[in-house]
Amino acid sequence: MKARVTISLKNGVLDPQGKAISHALHGLGFDNVGEVRQGKIIELELGDISASDAPSVVDKMCTQLLANTVIENYSVELLD
Amino acid sequence: MKAAVIVFPGSNCDRDMKIAIEQSLGSSPTMVWHGDSELPDTDLIAVPGGFSYGDYLRCGAIAGNSPIMREVVKRAASGTPILAVCNGFQIATETGMLPGALLRNANQKFICKDVHLKVSSQNNRFSGAFKVDDIVRFPVAHHDGNYFADADTVARLEDNGQIAFRYSDEDGVVSPETNINGSCNNIAGIYNDAGNILGLMPHPERLISDQLGGTDGKLFFDNLINSLN
Numbered sequence: 110m111k112a113r114v115t116i117s118l119k120n121g122v123l124d125p126q127g128k129a130i131s132h133a134l135h136g137l138g139f140d141n142v143g144e145v146r147q148g149k150i151i152e153l154e155l156g157d158i159s160a161s162d163a164p165s166v167v168d169k170m171c172t173q174l175l176a177n178t179v180i181e182n183y184s185v186e187l188l189d
Numbered sequence: 190m191k192a193a194v195i196v197f198p199g200s201n202c203d204r205d206m207k208i209a210i211e212q213s214l215g216s217s218p219t220m221v222w223h224g225d226s227e228l229p230d231t232d233l234i235a236v237p238g239g240f241s242y243g244d245y246l247r248c249g250a251i252a253g254n255s256p257i258m259r260e261v262v263k264r265a266a267s268g269t270p271i272l273a274v275c276n277g278f279q280i281a282t283e284t285g286m287l288p289g290a291l292l293r294n295a296n297q298k299f300i301c302k303d304v305h306l307k308v309s310s311q312n313n314r315f316s317g318a319f320k321v322d323d324i325v326r327f328p329v330a331h332h333d334g335n336y337f338a339d340a341d342t343v344a345r346l347e348d349n350g351q352i353a354f355r356y357s358d359e360d361g362v363v364s365p366e367t368n369i370n371g372s373c374n375n376i377a378g379i380y381n382d383a384g385n386i387l388g389l390m391p392h393p394e395r396l397i398s399d400q401l402g403g404t405d406g407k408l409f410f411d412n413l414i415n416s417l418n
Contacts (some may be wrong), residue, residue, distance in 0.1 A: 116418060117281060122292065122337060123292060123295060123335065125292075125293050125294070125296070125297045125335075125338070125371075126293060126297070129297055173254070174246070174250060174251075174254055175246070177283065177290055179282070179288075179289060179290045179337075179338070179339075180290045180292065
């Protein structure tokens with residue numbers, strides 16, 4: 110089983126990289142682009158683990174290491 | 190008095206920290222490798238600057254989960270003084286020893302220069318060489334020094350006198366113009382609520398002799414070591 114973890118900055122947390130991307134898109138003529146927020150995706154191979162156990166295990170990984178919940182939100186998607 | 194300096198793969202201020210402590214203490218601190226799981230008996234633990242684990246995932250995230258940091262967190266909880274500088278500050282927030290987080294600098298640039306700091310609260314152990322509202326000069330060298338915490342946490346830090354230093358100009362003016370990296374309330378360093386942990390982005394260990402351009406860091410370390418002796 111695999112999991113895909115999507116991590117994004119919480120609302121209100123400054124994202125200078127997102128701002129730079131927005132400026133660059135405007136420079137390319139994409140004038141309609143508003144705020145840009147950059148995040149990251151982490152794909153995990155989970156090995157032998159049941160579909161019922163996986164969500165809580167990946168959630169622990171997120172809170173202990175993968176995301177910093179002071180500044181980031183995360184969501185988990187389980188893949189076959 | 191004994192001191193220890195934690196060394197991670199990617200630390201690059203560990204030897205500066207060692208020399209700064211040596212010059213004030215008169216003996217060498219123990220250098221402790223990140224993979225060790227035991228700390229020596231020590232009266233001060235320094236978590237130095239650098240780019241531990243290449244800043245992978247987030248600055249300080251992987252170092253914060255290294256075997257030695259579990260021991261550092263335990264010692265901190267039992268009252269051992271911890272000095273966490275730059276990457277050390279990032280690591281300390283990742284472990285939860287200090288509140289908040291260090292984000293990318295608001296201007297996206299790596300900032301490497303001497304800055305002026307206003308001493309914002311009295312902590313005899315860490316800032317006893319200075320008085321509240323004194324101006325000190327330490328170097329900064331960081332890409333991710335933008336201190337962030339939610340509004341309630343920042344208010345609590347302010348109310349409890351846990352703001353150690355703020356970015357200012359040489360006259361002590363604290364303003365958006367002197368906020369080099371976008372930190373909440375110009376915060377350059379904070380104490381935990383018990384006052385035994387100082388985390389700061391600037392590097393006192395880099396300004397410990399006239400040959401290096403100044404001695405404010407020497408005053409800082411002399412006081413720190415004297416207060417623990």
